[in-house]
Amino acid sequence: MHGILTTPDGGVAHGAFGPDGLFAHPSNGIPSPRSLAQAAYDVLEAHGLGYLLWHVRFDHGELAAVLHRAGFSSTPYATHVLSLGQSHADLFAAYRKTRRNEIRQSQKKGCIIREATTYDDVLQYCAVHAKLAQQKEGFRVKYPAELIFGLLQLPQPATLSLAEVSGQVVAGALFIPDGDSVFYWHGAADRDFSDYFPTGALVDHGIQAAVARGAKSLNFGASGSDSLRDFKASFGAKPASNWTFTIGRRESLRTRLGRSLRRLFQPTRPVSPLLIVAC
CATH class of the missing domain: 3.40.630.30 (Gcn5-related N-acetyltransferase (GNAT))
Incomplete structure (x- = not known):
């Protein structure tokens, strides 16, 4: 698998498996949920990343299931696939x-x-x-x-x-x-x-x-608009779903409780637009 490190201006450094919407799959088979989670956390710690994105292909449902069992949340997004x-x-x-x-x-x-x-x-x-x-x-x-x-x-x-x-x-x-x-x-x-x-x-x-x-297939990528979906369907491509998993830093219970208490007792302040980064 391949990763890329990016640091948006004013944002949080993050990595991706794979970069720019490409997909990643372990080359030596799918490990256990615990091993997979540990490997992801090791990457976060080694590179000082705030979070890691993992793009999983439409036909890699077994990998997606293991990532879910490891406790990571995902967002599905539509694609079109032509079987060959x-x-x-x-x-x-x-x-x-x-x-x-x-x-x-x-x-x-x-x-x-x-x-x-x-x-x-x-x-x-x-x-x-x-x-x-x-x-x-x-x-x-x-x-x-x-x-x-x-x-x-x-x-x-x-x-x-x-x-x-x-x-x-x-x-x-x-x-x-x-x-x-x-x-x-x-x-x-x-x-x-x-x-x-x-x-x-x-x-x-x-x-x-x-x-x-x-x-075996041609993956047409994200299908965000009606016209784009219609274009892909005109070649015989069928709807499918990819997944993007977001993996954040592992935090101790003490750290999570401390953050919750600070939010409870500190007044709410407006967020600076400079801190809102589209990734």
């Missing part, structure tokens, strides 16, 4: 008719799908994402080109697929291998080229690549 136990041709035939037509139109109009191989490729994709972020609200995180390019250099590398029209990058999608699954982690498209349907063509390309590598 058949050929790409059969999967394509199950797409919604309008989606199949758009993908065919994308090809006929000359939209070409290729893989990013150079740092300049990544910069072009980041430029598309930056343009979209200016047009659309809700883009809180803009990942640097160095991070994305680094993901392409891993021993089990991520794949950044690009859609080009007349040699110009107009969209991209980042797929990360995750054991026997593939995670559609990031994507952006230039709205000026929406008539070329590049996003649908990119997802279809990602599905074809996932089938070729023998993956």
Whole structure:
């Protein structure tokens, strides 16, 4: 499993298994609830963290159950998952008719799908994402080109697929291998080229690549809006739930009682907005 340490400005240092919405699972099997809890507390203590987030994948219910038995609370969140136990041709035939037509139109109009191989490729994709972020609200995180390019250099590398029209990058999608699954982690498209349907063509390309590598599923990630859920469902993806567990520092009974008494006898004071951090 992998962790990342982050310290928001004015906030509490915390860690994550895995970082930025990626998922983590013990590589040597699932230990007992007590051992799992102790390992998590050891990470908190060793790095001086206030809390730890653990993202658990939709099909790792056994791990989620052990974390629950260890006493950790979780928040489920919706995703969509496409099972890949058949050929790409059969999967394509199950797409919604309008989606199949758009993908065919994308090809006929000359939209070409290729893989990013150079740092300049990544910069072009980041430029598309930056343009979209200016047009659309809700883009809180803009990942640097160095991070994305680094993901392409891993021993089990991520794949950044690009859609080009007349040699110009107009969209991209980042797929990360995750054991026997593939995670559609990031994507952006230039709205000026929406008539070329590049996003649908990119997802279809990602599905074809996932089938070729023998993956069992394609995890589409969080499904927060009706339009996003409908887009994913048009490929045949079905609703599922991931979990995010929050693991805080282990405190003694004396510490918890002391904090409760202080809250009881101290007057309530307004919280400074500087201390409210969205993570």
